[in-house]
Amino acid sequence: MSTGHVEYASLNGTHIFKIIGEVRAQSCISLDKLLSRIEQQKNVTGAIVDLTQTTFIDSTVLGILAKLGLKLKQTHQIQAVMLSTNPDITTLANSMGLGQVFVILNYCGDPNVCTNELLDEHINHNVMLSTVLDAHRTLMKLNENNQNMFEPLVKQLEKQQDTIDHSV
Template sequence: MSNGKIQFAEQDGIFVLKFVGEVRLTLCSALDATIEKIFASANFTSIVIDLIETRSIDSTTLGLLAKLSILSRQKVGLLPTLVTDQPDITRLLHSMGFDQVFNIVDQPSVTPENLTDLPSQDVSEPEVKARVLEAHRILMGLNESNREAFHDLVLALERS
């Protein structure tokens, strides 16, 4: 499964993002726009990110998920829920410190039927760079291990 996609639905104030396949930087513009849309919604109550069908996920996407958690805590005071039954994905989430900023469960509580694919977005190289930089700075703020892992990348991005 080389291509990935992100699907989205809203049901009674519960927002659901479903990641399918290999979720990478190319989907991050659409994800970031959707995060902004979620938190602009007047009826936002909670968010669930379904990673059951995710095969891989890159660090930029993980940084945007961390951003989503921070905004959720600020807006409604709740941790979002990540759903995964994939041992590799679960191990990655724990290694990044996501167990501190998400509720991680192995079965979805909500599975809306009206999921739609997020549309692809054309983004300039400077916008992509800014998004990658923001995502990795957020990851660095989660724990010391992440700070060490992404320090050189962030420095390189800041210099270029």
Template sequence: ETEIIDSTTLGLLAKIAMAAQKQSQFLPTLISTNPDITRIITSMGFDKIFIIVREPASRIEELEEIPVLRASEQDVRDKVLDAHKVLMGLNQQNRDEFKNLVRALECEEPG
């Protein structure tokens, strides 16, 4: 059902995939029925860290929504920074695309 996705969310998804791989040695599955979203996640290198399924889930009752957690501004900044660093680690295109954002976020960090 996703219509738009931002780079922070992409980075968090990549981080989840890497953690799942470490723990189970299996690739997690990402369901993407929107061709625009599929193009974005593929261009980010997600086809290397996820099994991408382009069909809707057949047993939707087994899916659960991830709860929203409250966080301080610093916690959010740290998560955004970390998410983009993870994306940068996936491929050179991502490194080139996000290096200035990461540099800017690192400059904002309290010293």
């Protein structure tokens, strides 16, 4: 169970995401859907992911953030910024290859930035499976270490998804 949440704000084409507390896969369905909507927008000028209040982040959330960084680079030619003051979180982000798609800064800005909490979506198993699978596929694209680390999980999740698809 997640004991944290994601907050979001947008101003003049710059999108701000705050990951607060302990955030796991269950809390990122809303984030993933939001990223899909942002990807379609024309006026995107920047993105900031604030991890300064993050105490734990799982690989699914990291994969979704990687997807954000990759999409902004590919679609809008924008280098997103990641803020992190926790050395463990920074090390984890760098070890997963997020430094390739984000400029990672050790900066603690104003904690009172006006963001609104993204409310958790009603989660069904198929949506969760698809989100987790997509996030880990994205991480695998970042580097060979991630490819080796997550390949068994992705294969297992793909089998599970195939089983569900063929039973419907």
